[in-house]
Amino acid sequence: MNRYNDEGASSSSTSQSSQQTETDDDRMIAIVLSEEYANMDNAVAKRLSSLSSIPHVPRINTCIPNYNDASFDHERLFQRLNAYGLQEKKVSGDGNCQFRALSDQLFRSPEYHKNVRKDVVRQLKEFRSLYEGYVPMKYKKYCKKMAKSGEWGDHVTLQAAADKFVAKVCLLTSFRDTCFVEIIPQSEAPQRELWLSFWSEVHYNSLYDAQELAVRSKPRKKHWLF
Structure with missing residues (x-):
């Protein structure tokens, strides 16, 4: 025995x-x-430097829009992307899209989304007082829910990501009243910017200058694996 x-x-x-x-x-x-790819971090910021953002208020997800509203929102986002010469790097719509998009911005690959989710949930748990007031449910239940793969991220997790990674999270959105939202770290000056597109209440993608993404899409020898 x-x-x-x-x-x-x-x-x-x-x-x-x-x-x-x-x-x-x-x-x-x-x-x-x-x-x-560190030298490419400011490409989108330069393109959108003239935009003003609305104040960000962390909130959990609301209901998914109906088909017609979602279609209009998607078309609005598509027009904005074209107007500013931007392109999305599309990530899987498996419920992890926010964390996949953040992973792509942080590490230039969406495949580290599990690590990003773990870091964000750890931030939520360790600094409960910063986020609890925005969560209209039992906070432990919310954190447990967000720890599950496939659970949709919300604007509270975006704030936690901005705080955890000391980054300004910038959203080009499909919102009717504004196209730009900035999420700023609460206790430190941001050290970098993470750019996402946000099809309202439906999907996140990673955002790049269209010409930059074309260069990045060319096959590269994965020398770091040898």
Whole structure:
């Protein structure tokens, strides 16, 4: 019985060690990707520097718009993208789109969305007093809900992301009354900008200058994996 427990503990320890190594490898690759494209961070900001934003109020998701409203909103967003010479890097609409889009802006890949979600939820839990007032439900239930893969991010998680990553999160939106929203870190000056498109209450994508995205779309040798 004791030997079985020892073997089980050893197997569990090995598994945890392997998972930690994979996580560390993922983060190292993400850091390299981020550094490779650091010089491109301000491309969208320069294009939209003349826009003024509305004040951001963190809130949870409201109901999904009906088909007609959603269609009009999408067309409005499409026209704005064209007007400013911008293009979306589309991410999967699997319920993780906000975190995928943030991952792409942070690490130039949407595949680190699980890490981004974990960091955002940790921010929500550790600094409860900053966000609890915007959540109209039991706060622990809200955090538990947001920790689940596939759960839609909202404007509260965007504020937590801005605070966690010390970044100004900028949204080009489909809102009728404004096309631009800025989300500023609450306690520090932002160190970078993260640009997302927001089809209101439906989907987020990562946002780039159209010419920049064309250059980035060309195949690149993944030298960091060797």
